[in-house]
Amino acid sequence: MTETPETPEAPEAEVLLERRGHLGHIILNRPKAINALTATMVSLISDALDAWEHDDGVATVLLSGAGERGLCAGGDIVALYHDAGNGGAESAGFWAEEYELNARISSYPKPYVALMDGIVLGGGVGVSAHARHRVVTERTKVGMPETGIGFIPDVGGTYLLSRAPGELGTHAALTAGTMTGPDALLMGLADVYVDSSRLGELSAALERRPADEVLLEFARKAPDAPLAAAQAWIDDCYAYEDVETIVDALLRSDAEDAKAAAAVVLSKSPSALKVTLQSLRRARELPDLPSVLEQEYRVSLHALTAPDFAEGVRAQVIDKDRNPRWTPATLAEVRQADVDSYFAPLDGRPDLWEGLQDRKTDSSLISQEQR
Template sequence: MTDTDDTVPATGTDDSLLLRTEGRAAYLTLNRPKALNALTHAMVRRIDRALTAWEHDPAVETVVLTGAGERGLCAGGDIRAIHDDARNGDGTASAAFWRDEYRLNARIAHYPKPYVAVMDGIVMGGGVGVSAHGSVRIVTERSKIAMPETGIGFVPDVGGTYLLALAPGELGTHLALTGAPVGAGDALLCGLADLYVPSEALPRLLAALAHAPVRQVLGQYAQQEPPGELAAARPWIDACYAADTVEEIIDRLLEHGGSAAKETAETLLAKSPTSLKVTLAALRRARRLGPLENVLDQEYRVSCAALTAPDLVEGIRAQVIDKDRRPRWTPPTLAEVTDADVERFFTPLGERELGLAASDTTQEVPW
């Protein structure tokens, strides 16, 4: 196969995604470094088209995902666009974006060729969706992986509740509710990554994938990861987050006596009360739903419901638009968020359902 470079799409105006092939590998680079490579709808569609082309190209044996710039792989979706759509539009643009994005997440999880995601630097929200479902997930000493949605009045999506529900004990509940970032060691512990490679070795690893099988290359570059922090915190995390309600979780954290537990309670009390309750419900339900596709269907319902709730617009305003870091949540307290308020987020969408659960895409990817 001749090496190709598809850095500019047919329109010649969009370089937010760089595509190229070299040797036996195809390279996909998210290229919006000034926006920390935040995903747009156009990028999601182009990724999907590229995966289709490479799936049917026998010369492509491995797909590699990276992010441009020094700060990270991807900070998530373009939440400014979602803010504007929810505030000034009817939400259809955001719903259409999520529909394609979640379908892409499911496709990545079952891609028939090795999909190597380099989770270097910041990887949040939608960035987790295009990387942590891959068959080979590499972290470095610079990795900071998080699902920070409760801080903007939203709920972990892109299969985040599926991944975090599988984490040991209640670690996933802790990460989902607090939005706390984790480094390489904790990402490996929580099942969000597979291998640790020092960042200085990444250029050589990426070049080697063009000329040798994935397993051979990874065997040369993977190293022992640095220790994380969550393993030592498991006793209080598991005990406190095993509670049935967010209120009881916070009570247990405050009663624990340790400084880390108390600080965690204070962190939770600053998040959207509605988002906290919906997130806890989504995680607990995800544990019973089975395959990723079922959970993505649930996340789509939750995300669409969030478009008509006040906290998403307000959270993005406070954290991203005005940056005053003083969101005014509605309702403002956990006690005022009723079971009916939570249940509304899980209401079936009828003809608007994502509908992934009806498809059978399960397959193993040898690498």
């Protein structure tokens, strides 16, 4: 008697696409990694948006995350860490597609509803907070944690944070802290507060009815935002143009939370802090999301080759000793010329939107050859 060899199970798709009624549902499907984004996931989301834009049967697009922990914990920073040592070509390609997707989401012609339930960090903000409809819950924890790994907020994060009321965005960026759902509403990162227990009902209603109508029905009054009570000292202390003065203001503040914030800021990469502050200030003067994404693309590729990104990922994710050794080690040692270099044109690579045209041309030529 011969045994039939077992057929290995095919790996589950990283993005699930479902059509129900008039709803196109995108489900990020790496729950063990809190749905951290990969290049494959970005491509699958982009392809779905392309297909559904021209599908008259799809009235609304919904984004959610598989599992109980959150929508998306960001990008795959371990892959970026390894690629940095190989020249960064894969990272450049990934970021180009990711940032193009962020811009696409912001201008998508059909209602795009993002369920920002649970953890929403970094790249997760990029695929949700640029949406037309952004839903948060009592479980939402949203943030841009980049300065803690020697990096700078991207995926349009500096666009969003630079336009938050007062200096709330500067505080969030420099401390790399997480915010509640009500905080996200206060900062303009979200629009609607819904009880997490009702998200299933909300999704089902979107299959049959217009998004505006459904969200109005399910929305409830959010609790007070914790950041609202702190905004006075935040606006006072973060209004300066250099990080040293901000830290000094925090330490001199009468608010105990301000002094605690100073300690948090000083634990981050000095270089990343200074580049982040300059990124936010420059983003305030840029006219729109695409122009900010262009700036972020330059900054990200320069940061990829700087020592603090590799050291930050090592300390937080690889060795997990939580003891990064930043280079330079102090704010005073970070020269303005070094900060300015992050915004310089890319050497040997096209800028973001210039590269988009090149990629479209390449895709067109490949398609013609296949025909």
